[in-house]
Amino acid sequence: MFDFKVEKKTGDKLYIQVFDGIKKMIQEGKFERDHKLLTIRAASLALSVNSSTIVKAYDMLEKEGYLYKIVGSGCYVTSEKLPEKFHFEEEGDQGINYSQLDLGKVINFASATPSSELFPLKDFKDAINFVLERDGGEVFSYQDPKGYGPLREEISRYLNKKEIKTDNIQIVSGSQQAIDIIGKMLLKPGDKIIVEGPTYAGAVSSFKKAGAHIITIPLEKDGMDMKKLKSTLEKERDVKFIYTMMNYHNPTGICWSQIKKEKLLKIASKDNIFIVEDDCMSEIYYGENNPLSLKSIDEKEKVIYIKSFSKIFMPGLRLAFMALPKELIETAVSVKYMADISSSGLNQRAFHHYMKEGCIYSHLDSIRKIFAQRYIYMKEEIQKIPQLKIVYEAEGGLFFWLKIPEWMDSEKFYNLALKKGVSFLPGRVFYQKNDLSPYLRISFAGVDENEIKIGMRYFREAFEEYLGKRKARLPLV
Known part of the structure; x- marks a missing residue:
């Protein structure tokens, strides 16, 4: 051999x-x-x-x-x-260059991580103390790779409120691990997958590392361009799965229409394709109704549902879960075991107690009100800049997807804004080809109203300076 x-x-x-x-x-x-x-x-x-x-x-x-x-x-x-399209990157999500590094005194409109003062420290501290007293050293032993049983049961009840009925729950250490597990379960080099354009760069990076050939379908105001999707699937055979964010999409903030959700499920069933639904924002809605997930109408078991608690609870807890089709659950457990054996026993048990006591629901009510106020305040500030366009009017989520004039380069604008004291994410981060883009994403997750006011002032100053440089280069008539 x-x-x-x-x-x-x-x-x-x-x-x-x-x-x-x-x-x-x-x-x-x-x-x-x-x-x-x-x-x-x-x-x-x-x-x-x-x-x-x-x-x-x-x-x-x-x-x-x-x-x-x-x-x-x-x-x-x-x-x-390997062919060039199977290039294996080392950096992962290039968005880290903009959003998750220590920016010192710079006001951070790049990160979608909630500010730490919103974390429910007292209630969760009580939950930790409770499980330590109740379970002792058992909380620090290896847990079931599938996840702490009572937590999985509590999550099933949580999902029932979202009209998702399933017991096939796999606990993971954050949504990024869920994405990595899915890649290892379903992909080998050269396999084709479909993503939205634009989309979350961390997922694209993970799928590229698994050797996937990624096909991008443009996004419209109510979901993917379905005509483009159908024509693509007629030409491209053996697509393994479609990766999507149905509600308060990152970075655009759009929600898929019910009609498009149903069409997508029909396509998945007809062509025997899995759909990976990444949900990190659906609880952060500002209207009366919480939008339903694709998983809630998944009668044929074609949807792999990922739910992260990073944006709605505490990101450092590193807890998320997958609701899987029955045929995939055993494989997911095996891949999870090989990755890290099991997620933190203390975190799982404490979060179970926190959920069981109903604290999660009061916490969600509280942060929705705070984020709704920040949303309104930032929107008003954006509208003070006439050349800046809000591409889609979202009714939830933690950011705005903006369009600047076509001739502007969002990368150069980012560097100018950073010197003024404010950061955001240039649009190129969210596109697979990484081309220059007249789009950008600004988030209000980690800033209060005063920081929004100051940050948008810096943003406006940078914008006006960029416009001024353009005018200075125009020939005199």
Whole structure:
């Protein structure tokens, strides 16, 4: 199977030797594409090394794009060299360059993370103390990889209020882990998926790392361009899934219409395609009604529903869940176990107690009122700049999707605004091609009304300076 030996006396790390040896064999064409490599145990015996050495080497080969893994089956060779469209990025979500770094005194309109004064510290501290007293050291032991049972039951009751009826719950450590798990479950290099354009860059980055070929469908004010989607699916066969945000979409803030939701489900059922519904905003609505999810009308079990608590609770808690079709739940548990065994027992148990006591509902009522006030205040400030256009009038969420004049470059404008003392996210962050864009996203999640006033003043000054530079370059008539 392997034509090389591991030399234990050379001083070179053993797993690097294994990595280099297999990589060389792949590059020399000694393994055909989709060839299954030896199991970890068999490879360790063949090369007389520990299993952990093989695990490290296989992980490196996967990261470099030479292998792909199928849960419960094994490791398979991709090819000598991956095509450019399968480039594996190291940086992840490039939005981190703008929104999650320490910006010092800069007013941050880039981040969609709620300000810390909104965190329900007292109630959650009480929940932590309660479970520590009740469960003792058990809270620090490994939990069921599927998630703490009582929490899963409480989440099922929570979902019932959203008209989602399911017991197939998988607890994960944040929505980004859910996205990573889905990629590992359903994708191998070259598989096709469909996303909205624009969309969340963190998801695109994760799917690219799994080797996916990503097809973008333009977004309209009520959801995807369905004609474009249908024509694309007629040409592109074997699409694995469609990734979407139905309610208060990031970054546009739109909600899919009921008609388009139903059409999408029909397409998924007809073409046997899964739909990944990423929901982090549906509780943050400013009208009378909480918009229903796609999962709530998913009779054919085609929707993988992701729910994050980052935007509606405390992001550092790193708790989210997936509501899965029954056929995928066992695979999801296996992938989760390989990722980190289980999510924090203390966090799960404390959050279960917090939910069971009804604290989550009073907290949501409280933050909705605060965010609604910030939404109105920021909207009024935006409307003071006539050349700035709110692309879609959202009725919920934590940000505005804005359009600047076509000739402006949102990247250059960002740099100018940052010097003035305010940040936002340039539109190029949300597009797969990463082209220059006359769009940008500003968020009010982490700023109060006074900061909004000051930040929008800086924003307006930067905008006027950019316009002034344009006028200065125009030829005299």
